[in-house]
Amino acid sequence: MRERIEEYLEAMVRLKEVGRELTTTNLAKLLKVAPATVTEMLRKLAKGGYVSYSPYREISLTAKGEAAGKKVLRKHRVAEGFLRQMGIPEERVHEHACGLEHHLSDELEEAIHRRVERERLGAPENMLPLTALLEGEEGAVEKIMGGRSACQRLSAMGLTPGTRVKVVKSSLFGGPMLISVRGTTLALGRGIAEKVLVRRD
């Protein structure tokens, strides 16, 4: 039952992300089930406080539902990244991730996320790229990789070795991330943030 609830919440967050309306029809299409099944499930979700729903009206996620859905979706994506790195063929990645997402504990998700990011960037063992830090996490700059221009720019903005950084907002849809450094907030593009290696607290 928990898995099905997660499945629905994830689907709703996905729809919202791409800007589609939350309707029974859209949900049924995405989950490949009959609309009647969706309606029944929505009643259960409403009872559990995940959505507010009445027939023929647009469905909306409650804060609780949204948080739960986002968590599952994040786990799904972390699982996908891991599977790709394991060499699972692209066409089966999604399917495997759908199974894995329900069984990843928060701790395991984090550990996999970090390992996946590190592998992807080939960074030394004890350092992480800035992009691997989660929202709200802090660390210290260890090293700046990349060419002279990038080094010049980053160090001029205060990202020199030993500097404390905190992730204010992590990257969204491959966009920039926000970090707090030396009392100011900086937006860093994903590409350049990957060049900053940090040691997490």
Place this chain on the structure above:
Amino acid sequence: MGGILRVALAGQPNVGKSVIFNQLTGLHQHIGNWPGKTVEKAEGTLHFGGYTVDIIDLPGTYSLSAFTIEERIARDYIALERPDVVVNVVDASSLERNLFLTLQVLELEAPTVVALNQWDVAKKRGLQIDVRKLEESLGVPVVPTVAVTGSGLHRLLERVIEQRGKKSSFPRYGREVEKKVRILEKWLGGLEYPPRWLALKLLEEDEEVEELVGEARPEVLSHVRKMRRELEKTHGERPTVVVAAERYSLAGRIAREVQTAVPAGERLSDRLDRITTSPLTAYPILALVMLSLFLVVFQVGGRFTWFFDSLAGRLEGLHWLPRSALGGILAAASVALPYIIPFYLLLHLLEDSGYLPRAAFAMDAIMHKMGLHGKAFIPAVLGFGCDVPACLGCRIMETEREKTLAAIVVTMIPCAATTAVILGLVGKFVGLPAAVALYVLHFGIVLALGRLLFKLLPGEPVGLIMEMPSYRIPHLPTVLKETWGRTMEFLKIALPLVVLGNVALSALYETGATGALNTVLSPLTVGWLGLPAMAGTVLLLGILRKEMILILLATALGTANFSSVLSTPQMMVLGMVSMLYLPCISTFVALGKEVGWRRAVYVAFLRVLLAIFIGGLLYRALSL
């Protein structure tokens, strides 16, 4: 006593430097460009204590490396033009990061006074700064100021006058760097720049200085390379990073010594920051801001165009020469006054309030697909209204490379006048789907061009690194003065060109040279593009104002029912060419101002070629 005192204002972006400049100089100021550069230069004068004080507002920069043109302008001005005093404007609420620049100003050993600005904001945030101690650590006078109220500025000027002729002393960095600088400086005397500064710049891999010293003292470079290797070995970092870290550690030490922080609660600015960067709220807010910007600029501006149109109507009946000259003045004024003034006003408000970086943050991922920076989103959207303010808006881009890229792409966005041509010709007589198809094709081309330019333009694309300044209330007098100054600057360049163009093209028309011109152009227009011969003059005159294309077409054809004279492929081709070919004269001027004339001419030339090429292909494809 008395005489002329040259004072340069240096400081990081968003510290209130331009407000100080405006408070000091009032209306006695002038906005222009640095000679041979596309970077803005603001100068002003005031009288104080028997002196005539000339103030130069240097570009706002975070550092004085050779990374951007702005940084090079700022440091070369201080080092080579030797102003009598440099006023370094510092944001008191972000002392450590600002002192990073202060130390670099001190490295140039010019007489310096520090203006500790936004003193009130720092206080509200619970930051207390011991000014006396800060003066001791830096070795130069420090004056707390609140630029928006003008408080502290009188004292600042007094200290400036006292400080003239008193060189500041080179900051004391760590022993390792210090030792290397001392050795190197001995070999670097007699050059234009201060020797110690050159030495430090050589250590931190400064391209420009390396080139300069390479020509004057090539033998020094081998020592420099050896020292860099030593630095890299001991620190495990690039020398650039080592030297920057050295400065930051000194800046941090000073900041910690002079400042005590009392925790303060969340302020309105922090709350605003949160809602403008969280995706759920950021995008609706951005849409709202853009919509109101668009509405204000084009609705309010549009209200005034009738006035210019009615004036233009009165010109009928005059001899063609004065008519075309006056018409040119009106054309320039009808773009500048109703559109540019409100646009600049709003852009400055957005910029000074701190919203602009948030908008760029939200749009960066999407704009990247076009090879553009997130900040280019605002000019790009405005391009749909008028390409002139859109292009002028590209000055908010950080590096020359990004500005050029944005300006070229943004001026290709079909403006309201071009859209009127497409809708009035293709939309009305061929059908809306055909008009939409032209748009899709056009944007495909713009997208491809953006990505191509991204690869071709010189300079290394450095990813987004952008400060998110705290929100604050813009200083209205500064915003108004800057709007006025920039608009006048644009008019000064645009007016003669638009008038000349108008007269030249009218002369063609009036002297009956159009027939000959059409014949000359006919291999292109008729042979390749498949258009009637008169399209040559129509397109040529369309450069004045794009909406003229429709009117001229109707005049030349003798009917406004275009489908009775032109075939479907002909209308499609004419529409496509109108979108792609030369921007109107005013846009061309704006482009020249932002990216330089050579590049603007280049772009115009390439766009004509592209229009001819695509138009011809389209004609053949449609005639199959």
